[in-house]
Amino acid sequence: MYRTTAHGVCWVWAAASLLGHTMPRPPQAALPRQAKHHHHQARRDEGIRWRFPADDNVEGMVARVENGLSQTTTLTLNASSPITHDLMEEALVHLYKKVESLRVCLRPRQGQLWVADMPRRKLDFKSVSGSDLEEQHSAFRYSPFNLHDGPLWKARLMSCPEDTPCPTPEVKAAFPHQCHLLLSVHHAANDGAVVMWMTQLLVNILDSLLQGVPVTSQQVGELRDGVEAKRRKQMRAALQQNPDKLVEALRQHLGSQHLPLLMEAFGLPNVANATTQDLTPVILDNQTMEKFASKCHSLGATTNAAFTALINASLVEVVREAGMHRDVYNISSRHPVDCRRLIKDCESLPLGNHVTPMPQNTATPSDVKQHFWQYVKHLDIELRDKLRRNYMCEDRMLEALMRPRQHTHGEQRASRQLPCWDYTFTNLYSPRTAHHAAGKCVWVTAAANYMSFHNERFAYGVGLFSFRGQPRLQLPFSTSAISREVAQRCLEKILALFHDVSRN
Incomplete structure (x- = not known):
């Protein structure tokens, strides 16, 4: 069944509320369902580094991701040497250490959802078998995140058989080792601009590792709450x-x-x-x-x-x-x-x-x-x-005012x-x-950015x-x-x- 909003009632309430008339106000947005399940653990979070309370935008995005919204990226990489599971894991660890928004989770604190550092380092990374990228991506894009403990991003590596056609055939001879990398980032933690930027950073890290060049631990970017x-x-x-x-x-x-x-x-x-x-x-x-x-x-x-x-x-x-x-x-x-x-x-x-x-x-x-x-x-x-x-x-302010009285993002x-x-x-x-420009040891020969929004x-x-x-x-x-x-x-x-x- 479709659900519609009584725009007339909401419109009157919004106008009256803004003009200062005495009318009941909607309650504070309730915590997302997944955060509620972990509320009892809040007392054991003394060692957590709390960053800032999640605003309405983040809370709404948590509910939307729970309801099927996702952002994923697929990269086809061609390299002069094989990109093994261990090499990719090393590159992802460097990425984790350099980008602090990849180290956060979302958990409740005193009745409100907060952005916090993950309690312990963890990667959601696997190598997957099979040759059908579309099939792997279809399953991957809808797999869940651990909101409470993190990580709020994940990666999968697919090796390609030697006879797999290269999307950029002219580079096949110099860069014969081909693989696919699938990345997904929770939209409440990072938006598309960060995703584009972090994929480029990861490719640069891989290129350095394949060259035997040290990767610095310098932090890149700065975690900020919404303005x-x-x-x-x-x-x-x-x-x-x-x-x-x-x-x-x-x-x-x-x-x-x-x-x-x-x-x-x-x-x-x-x-x-x-x-x-x-x-x-x-x-x-x-x-x-x-x-x-x-x-x-x-x-x-x-x-x-x-x-x-x-x-x-x-x-x-x-x-x-x-x-x-x-x-x-x-x-x-x-x-x-x-x-x-x-x-x-x-x-x-x-x-x-x-x-x-x-x-x-x-x-x-x-x-x-x-x-x-x-x-x-x-x-x-x-x-x-x-x-x-x-x-x-x-528009976002007006949208919030038009919500039903008993509104929660999850509902x-x-x-x-x-x-x-x-x-x-x-x-x-x-x-x-020049996004995904060619490196000395690795090329991105195909890329795609996807949103699930049905x-x-x-x-x-x-x-x-x-x-x-x-x-x-x-x-x-x-x-x-x-x-x-x-x-x-x-x-x-x-x-x-x-x-x-x-x-x-």
């Missing part, structure tokens, strides 16, 4: 002084949610057990990407806005071909924003989970393809304005909910980042990543929302439109 929750408190105080602005903010918050267009056009797939499936990653042509970026630059627009426009325009084409004809299509999307931009007193990379989704609802005309670059400019202005005023923080995620956003777009691509509230996702100086596009989808055929059609439309608008 987004603090900014939300400031925004709430400001809205209390402006009732008209509050009403408009609540309208905008609710207006970003609707039944995804693909589900409206094609109906709901009849599946017993929903999963997240992934289409084959696509490496985009650098020359075309340069033309695309050049057009963005001439407009003063970001490639992030232009790719959002690509996704929107392709979505319009797909639903129009399915018979859904409208003058204007309202397209709702979610854009993870790195809130490290709000941290001003950290010289190195702030470690932890610092990503907050920002909703965007865009009125998209049916002839958007004929006026694509004007549409990009309009969209860029809207997105820049939201980032300037930190709208992602305001909110317990039952299946109807998706209310068309898609989510994750952009971690930068032309200035219990989340969007139909599909689009991810843009950097891979050895090239952009890599990925499209995962929830089988409860759309079929593989529809998802493939969306990807093909994005790619076709990408080439069309880059030429014109």
Whole structure:
């Protein structure tokens, strides 16, 4: 059964609460189910190094991971010498020692969930047999974490037979020893930016070990609590002084949610057990990407806005071909924003989970393809304005106010909910980042970053990543929302439109 929220009741409560009227407030979010099981152990935690209380963002992410959300990465490595189990374990130990956010767990303290150091060092690392990477990844991405004791990350090593084709054939002769590495990191402890960064660090460590070069114990990055929750408190105080602005903010918050267009056009797939499936990653042509970026630059627009426009325009084409004809299509999307931009007193990379989704609802005309670059400019202005005023923080504050009175994060995620956003777009691509550049002894010859989100509230996702100086596009989808055929059609439309608008 689907569960819906009585928006009218929640809207009234949120407005009254912000304006200072006397109404019952929702209770403090309860501890996640797994943390409750270990509450009796809190008295024996005197030797634990407590870092900071988990904020609402971390508590919510714990519940979402428990309900099926995951972030995983697969790397195909080609090396001049074999990467054995012992060698990989040594590299992972170095990684563990250098990155403090890989040494944390989440456990209760005096009735509240806290981020703390693991009570003892432990790696969740195994070598696995078999030659089917997709099969191994399917089982690996949903395997649980030990929230209370850690570690909140895990790795699996798969050796490849000698005759396994190399994704980059020209390096096979010099780097004949091939293997796959699967990595998964609990999203409440570290976000995608840290995952991308730690995989590069691990590859560098492996390259040093294969060369016989010492690996330093120098710490990299700094564990920080979230600043987004603090900014939300400031925004709430400001809205209390402006009732008209509050009403408009609540309208905008609710207006970003609707039944995804693909589900409206094609109906709901009849599946017993929903999963997240992934289409084959696509490496985009650098020359075309340069033309695309050049057009963005001439407009003063970001490639992030232009790719959002690509996704929107392709979505319009797909639903129009399915018979859904409208003058204007309202397209709702979610854009993870790195809130490290709000941290001003950290010289190195702030470690932890610092990503907050920002909703965007865009009125998209049916002839958007004929006026694509004007549409990009309009969209860029809207997105820049939201980032300037930190709208992602305001939206999260409004979301918290709209929750039912007896809300807990665990209960909110317990039952299946109807998706209310068309898609989510994750952009971690930068032309200035030579991610996974070739080393002296090891090359990353293939890479993919995955999200599992079939219990989340969007139909599909689009991810843009950097891979050895090239952009890599990925499209995962929830089988409860759309079929593989529809998802493939969306990807093909994005790619076709990408080439069309880059030429014109």
